[in-house]
Amino acid sequence: METFVAQLKATQLVRWVFCDTNGNARSKLIPGGMSAHFVTRQPRRFCTAVIPMTCNSELPHLAWVVDNGYPDCEMVPDPDSFHLVSWSKCQQPGSIGQVLCSTNWPDGGGPVEFDPRNVVRRQIDRLDRELGLKLASWTEMQWHLCKRGETGWTSTEPAGHLDGSQLMQKYEVLVSELCSSLMDTGIAVESVSPGSGAGQFCVSLGSRDGAAAADDAFMGREIVKQVAANHNLTATFMPIPHLLASASRLRINHQLVEAPDTRGDFKQPLKNLAPPQVLRHWLAGLVHHAPGIAALTWPTLNCYRSDKPGRRVTWSCSDLSTLASPTQALPVVDLRIAPMRSAEDGGDVVWRLENNLPSSAASAHIAVAATVAAGIDGILRRLELPTRPEEAPMLPADLASGLAALEADAVMADALGAQLFDFCREARLQFDLAMVAAKAHANESDSEALKREAKFYLEFH
Missing domain, CATH: 3.10.20.70 (Glutamine synthetase, N-terminal domain)
Structure with missing residues (x-):
C-alpha cells in the first residue's frame, strides 16, 4: 500500500x-x-x-x-x-x-451486486469453491475505425483487407501507439491484424488468470478508443456501424485448470470424471445456455444484424475423439474445443475452449461471467451435447426474442443477480426498443437504419 x-x-x-x-x-x-x-x-x-x-x-x-x-x-x-x-x-x-x-x-x-467486476468475480469464486477449478482466459477484440463525413459516419477504408500488409503499414503509427499503450498498462498483446470488414481491426490479448482477462478486455477497449481519438479517428465497438462492416465480436478463449483442495483430492462434482468428460460437460453447458449467453452479449439492436441471430447454435470438438460430436461443416462455429500446444517446444497438447458468441458491444465482464456460469451448470448437471445439429437450441432472432431467451434462462439470471438482470432487461425495453427502434420509419433502407442506429451506438460503444 x-x-x-x-x-x-x-x-x-x-x-x-x-x-x-x-x-x-x-x-x-x-x-x-x-x-x-x-x-x-x-x-x-x-x-x-x-x-x-x-x-x-x-x-x-x-x-x-x-x-x-x-x-x-x-x-x-x-x-x-x-x-x-x-x-x-x-x-x-x-x-x-x-x-x-x-x-x-x-x-x-x-x-x-450489479457492478460487472463484482459479477464476474462471483462466478470465478464459484468455479473454485464448487468445482475446484481455476480459469485462464484471453480475449480477441474487434472494432472498426470510422470518421464523420458530411453524410454521417463512414469507414476509413473503402473495403476490407483481411491481414492486409499494406493496410497495416498505413496504420502502423496508430497500431504502434496502441500496442505500447496496452503494454504500458500491463496488458499483454499477442497480435494486431486487419479484419475482413472495411476499417476493421482485431487485437489478441495474452492469457490471464481468474477475472483479470475481463479487466484487460475492458481497459483495452477504452485504450483503443482513446488512441484512435489521438489520431482524429473514432474506434467503435458497435458491431456493424456501416454497410461495409463485418460484424465485430469479442471472442472468449479459456482453459480450465484443476486445483486440488488441501487434502490433495478434487471436489465432489469432479470425482470420477476424466478431463475430457469435464470439457464435454462444460461445452454442453455453453451450448445449452447459448440463447441466454447471446441475449446478454448482444445488448443492442445493431448486434442482431450479424450472421448469428435466428439460427441454431453450432459447436465443434471433433478434434478430440473422446468428445465425439456431430461434425458440422459450417462457416461459423460458435463454441469450440480446439487443440493448443503448451508453451514449451514438444509439450503436450492442451485444449482451449472458445466462446465466439459475444458481440463486440458486450461487456467483457458480463461475457466472461455468463461463460463461466454456463460451464459450471454443464458440469454440475452433467449436461450432454445434442446428438444431432438439428437438436441444438436456436439463437434469438431479434432483440425481443433475446429478451424472451434471457427471461427463460434462470442460470443466466442467477449469474447476473436480480438487480443487474433487471437493468439489462429494462435498458433493452425502455431504450433500445422504445427509443431506438421506435424511430424507424416505413420503407427504411439498411443504410438509413444503420445511420439511425449509429446516432445512438457508434460513439458510445
Missing part, C-alpha cells in the same frame, strides 16, 4: 476508472494528493446510478432505482492496476495516472 500511495502522490492527476453495465469505462479525475487521501483516510464515494445508465445517460425506470443525487457507494481502487497513461495528450511525462476500481456499499456493506 505504501508504494501505491507514493505512486498516487507523484502523479498530477489520477483517473479512478470503473465499469458500467454496458462495458464502458466511467471515471473520476482526482488530483494525486487527494487520491492518496481517499486511499488512506476517507474512501471516495460516487452514485451507483451511473453504473446502469444507457448511452443517452438515462436510467432504466425501476421502482428501486433512484438517482438520489448523492454518493451512495465507495470506490475501491486496485493497487496492482495502477499505471501511467502513456497515451495522454498532456505534455508533461507521467502527469496522468490511472487505477481500476470496484465498488462497495459504504460502512462494510459488501460489494455492489
Whole structure:
C-alpha cells in the first residue's frame, strides 16, 4: 500500500476508472494528493446510478432505482492496476495516472451486486469453491475505425483487407501507439491484424488468470478508443456501424485448470470424471445456455444484424475423439474445443475452449461471467451435447426474442443477480426498443437504419 500511495502522490492527476453495465469505462479525475487521501483516510464515494445508465445517460425506470443525487457507494481502487497513461495528450511525462476500481456499499456493506467486476468475480469464486477449478482466459477484440463525413459516419477504408500488409503499414503509427499503450498498462498483446470488414481491426490479448482477462478486455477497449481519438479517428465497438462492416465480436478463449483442495483430492462434482468428460460437460453447458449467453452479449439492436441471430447454435470438438460430436461443416462455429500446444517446444497438447458468441458491444465482464456460469451448470448437471445439429437450441432472432431467451434462462439470471438482470432487461425495453427502434420509419433502407442506429451506438460503444 505504501508504494501505491507514493505512486498516487507523484502523479498530477489520477483517473479512478470503473465499469458500467454496458462495458464502458466511467471515471473520476482526482488530483494525486487527494487520491492518496481517499486511499488512506476517507474512501471516495460516487452514485451507483451511473453504473446502469444507457448511452443517452438515462436510467432504466425501476421502482428501486433512484438517482438520489448523492454518493451512495465507495470506490475501491486496485493497487496492482495502477499505471501511467502513456497515451495522454498532456505534455508533461507521467502527469496522468490511472487505477481500476470496484465498488462497495459504504460502512462494510459488501460489494455492489450489479457492478460487472463484482459479477464476474462471483462466478470465478464459484468455479473454485464448487468445482475446484481455476480459469485462464484471453480475449480477441474487434472494432472498426470510422470518421464523420458530411453524410454521417463512414469507414476509413473503402473495403476490407483481411491481414492486409499494406493496410497495416498505413496504420502502423496508430497500431504502434496502441500496442505500447496496452503494454504500458500491463496488458499483454499477442497480435494486431486487419479484419475482413472495411476499417476493421482485431487485437489478441495474452492469457490471464481468474477475472483479470475481463479487466484487460475492458481497459483495452477504452485504450483503443482513446488512441484512435489521438489520431482524429473514432474506434467503435458497435458491431456493424456501416454497410461495409463485418460484424465485430469479442471472442472468449479459456482453459480450465484443476486445483486440488488441501487434502490433495478434487471436489465432489469432479470425482470420477476424466478431463475430457469435464470439457464435454462444460461445452454442453455453453451450448445449452447459448440463447441466454447471446441475449446478454448482444445488448443492442445493431448486434442482431450479424450472421448469428435466428439460427441454431453450432459447436465443434471433433478434434478430440473422446468428445465425439456431430461434425458440422459450417462457416461459423460458435463454441469450440480446439487443440493448443503448451508453451514449451514438444509439450503436450492442451485444449482451449472458445466462446465466439459475444458481440463486440458486450461487456467483457458480463461475457466472461455468463461463460463461466454456463460451464459450471454443464458440469454440475452433467449436461450432454445434442446428438444431432438439428437438436441444438436456436439463437434469438431479434432483440425481443433475446429478451424472451434471457427471461427463460434462470442460470443466466442467477449469474447476473436480480438487480443487474433487471437493468439489462429494462435498458433493452425502455431504450433500445422504445427509443431506438421506435424511430424507424416505413420503407427504411439498411443504410438509413444503420445511420439511425449509429446516432445512438457508434460513439458510445
